Amino acid sequence: MVCHFCGMENSAHNAACFNCGAELGTAVVPVGPAIAPDWEAKTGIFSIPSFFITIQEVLFSPSHTFRNLNRDSALFKAFLFGIIGSTIGGAFSTLWQGVLRTFNLGPDNAFIARYLGTWADLCVVVFIMPFCVAVALFALSGLLHLCLTITGGATQGFASTFKVLAYAQGATALLSVVPVCGVIAALFWWLYIMITGLKEAHRTSTMRALVAVVLPVALCCACATAAALTLVVSGVGLVKGLLAL
Incomplete structure (x- = not known):
C-alpha cells in the first residue's frame, strides 16, 4: 500500500505509514500541479487585489493553499x-x-501628551517592525524546519517551511485590525494554519506537524522560565547579602 502523503510503499497490515506516520487507507487527496498562492502568481511585485485574495486563501482554505504551494x-x-x-x-x-x-x-x-505619544509609537512601529519581522521569519523558520526534521516530517526543503510561516504570519497579523479580541484570535488561528500548512506542504502527518510547531513554543517557555528563576534566585541572594551587612 502506497502512502498518499510521502509516496512510500507500506505493508498492507500497517495502520500508519512507517516513514511519515500518516494514516493509511484513507482517500487519496488529489494533488494537482504546484500552484503559487495568488500573491506569488502575479508577475508584479505588489498587487492590492492579489494581496487580499491571498489573505482569504490562507485564512479560510489553508489545506488547499499549502497542498498546492509553489515549492x-x-x-x-x-x-x-x-x-x-x-x-x-x-x-x-x-x-x-x-x-x-x-x-x-x-x-x-495629559490627554495631549498621550495623543502625541500614540503617534510617536506608531511611527516607531512602522519603521522598526519590518526589520524585526525579517529577522524573526528566518530565525523561526530555521527552528521550525529543524524541529520538523527531528520529527521526520521534513519531506520538502527550507523554502516550503519559510513560505508557510510567512503567509501564516502575514495573514493572521492582519486580524489585529479588530480591537482587543483580534490579537487573541490571531494567535489561535496562526497555530491552526501553521499545523495545517506544514502538514500539507511537507506531505506529512498532523502529529509530526503539531510537534514541530509546539517544540519551539515549549523551548521559548522553558527559556523564559529558566531566566525568571535565575532572576529570582539572584534577587534572593542579593537580599540575603544586604541583610547580612
Whole structure:
C-alpha cells in the first residue's frame, strides 16, 4: 500500500505509514500541479487585489493553499507578504492601544501628551517592525524546519517551511485590525494554519506537524522560565547579602 502523503510503499497490515506516520487507507487527496498562492502568481511585485485574495486563501482554505504551494526556492514574494501583513497588523495593534490610553480620564495636558505619544509609537512601529519581522521569519523558520526534521516530517526543503510561516504570519497579523479580541484570535488561528500548512506542504502527518510547531513554543517557555528563576534566585541572594551587612 502506497502512502498518499510521502509516496512510500507500506505493508498492507500497517495502520500508519512507517516513514511519515500518516494514516493509511484513507482517500487519496488529489494533488494537482504546484500552484503559487495568488500573491506569488502575479508577475508584479505588489498587487492590492492579489494581496487580499491571498489573505482569504490562507485564512479560510489553508489545506488547499499549502497542498498546492509553489515549492521553488524563491522566497521574496512570501517574505514581502509576511513583512507587509505583520507591519500593518502591528501598526493597528499599537493604534488601538494608544486610543485606549489616550481616552483615559485625565487633565487636558495629559490627554495631549498621550495623543502625541500614540503617534510617536506608531511611527516607531512602522519603521522598526519590518526589520524585526525579517529577522524573526528566518530565525523561526530555521527552528521550525529543524524541529520538523527531528520529527521526520521534513519531506520538502527550507523554502516550503519559510513560505508557510510567512503567509501564516502575514495573514493572521492582519486580524489585529479588530480591537482587543483580534490579537487573541490571531494567535489561535496562526497555530491552526501553521499545523495545517506544514502538514500539507511537507506531505506529512498532523502529529509530526503539531510537534514541530509546539517544540519551539515549549523551548521559548522553558527559556523564559529558566531566566525568571535565575532572576529570582539572584534577587534572593542579593537580599540575603544586604541583610547580612
